[in-house]
Amino acid sequence: MATQMSTASVTKAYDRWSPVYDLVFGPVFKKGRSAAIVAAERIGGRIIEVGVGTGISLPQYSSKNRIVGVDLSEPMLDKARERVRSGKLTHVEQIAYGDAEALQFADNSFDVVVAQYVITAVPNPERALDEFARICRPGGEIVITTRVGAGDGLRGRIEKTLMPITSRLGFRTDFPFERYTDWAATRGDVELVESRPLPPLGHFSLVRFAKRQPQPAFQPQGHGQ
Numbered sequence: 332m333a334t335q336m337s338t339a340s341v342t343k344a345y346d347r348w349s350p351v352y353d354l355v356f357g358p359v360f361k362k363g364r365s366a367a368i369v370a371a372e373r374i375g376g377r378i379i380e381v382g383v384g385t386g387i388s389l390p391q392y393s394s395k396n397r398i399v400g401v402d403l404s405e406p407m408l409d410k411a412r413e414r415v416r417s418g419k420l421t422h423v424e425q426i427a428y429g430d431a432e433a434l435q436f437a438d439n440s441f442d443v444v445v446a447q448y449v450i451t452a453v454p455n456p457e458r459a460l461d462e463f464a465r466i467c468r469p470g471g472e473i474v475i476t477t478r479v480g481a482g483d484g485l486r487g488r489i490e491k492t493l494m495p496i497t498s499r500l501g502f503r504t505d506f507p508f509e510r511y512t513d514w515a516a517t518r519g520d521v522e523l524v525e526s527r528p529l530p531p532l533g534h535f536s537l538v539r540f541a542k543r544q545p546q547p548a549f550q551p552q553g554h555g556q
Contacts, residue, residue, distance in 0.1 A: 337454055338430060342403045345384070345452075349406035352385055360448060363476040363529045364388045366537050367447050370474045370525075372396065376442030377424075379466065381431050381459075382449035386411030386423075394422040399441070401429025431459040439468040447476045448535075451506045457514050464521050464542060473521070473540040476529060479508045511538055519543070 345352075368391050371378050375396050380388065383400030384407045392398050400423065402408050408426055415423045429435065431446070431453050444463040453459045463473045508526070515521050525539040 338403065338432070341452055341454065345402075345404040346406050349385065349404060349410060352407070353387055356448075357387055359531065360476070360535075363535055363537065364447060365391065366529060367445055367474050367476050368392060370537065370539055371443045371445050371472070374443050374472055376471075377440070378443045378445060379436070379441045380445045380447070381429065381434070381463065382446055382452070383407075383411055383426065386414040386426065388447065389414060389420055389423055390418050392422060396422060398423045399425045399427070401427050401431075401434070403428070403430060432462060434462045434466055436466045438465055440466045442468060442471045444471070444473045445475075446473070448478070450475060451478045456506075456510060460511075460514050461518075464518060464540070467542045469520070469542050469544045471542050472524075473542070475511075475538040475540075477511075477536055477538055478506055478534060479536045508536070515540065520545075 364387070368388060372393055375393070377397045377399070378392065379399040379401065381401055383389070383402050384404070386400060389398060389400065389411065398420075400411055402411070405428065408428065411426045414420070415426060431449060432455055444467045446459075446463065450456045450459060460473075467473055511526075512523065515523050520543050521540045522543060523538070524541045525537065527537050529535040529537055
């Protein structure tokens, strides 16, 4: 049976996680966070982190960049704002409420869109990916850390069995990589440029999409008389 996720249920789940999120998930996702930031800063500039949570990654960004962070959970955002204040993170431009599926930013607003462990936690992943592509400028990148489902086999069956439980906790266990490649195939403006496993145990991946530069319109050559 398919398990439905909603924006409201995900928000409530992460409101509940907020007091212990850094303690529970901080060590597990540490290497993935670092890998995402390194990838984002290869381009640098104005970077948005969608699903910024408690802001645990914000101190790692270079002060040469300008960072915007958005999240659904106000308790998480309160922790992120306090982290910005206490750490004097002047490179953080804004911390604000934001829904990954309906981002309140203009097209081409950011050089890099970072989404760490977010796509498997939104009700409509492809809609969120469309939003990431919309707000990323041509020549920029979308940098994602993500759980990747096992597909077939024992682990895949376990992931499917756990879905009713993990959905209530705010994330999916069953999420095949093909959902990324199938999404990219529907668009002419993004290209998968990297996918590699991350610790722990290779159950997570770093995925990068480049936003293509628009092609110049074809201009037919005139013929002389």
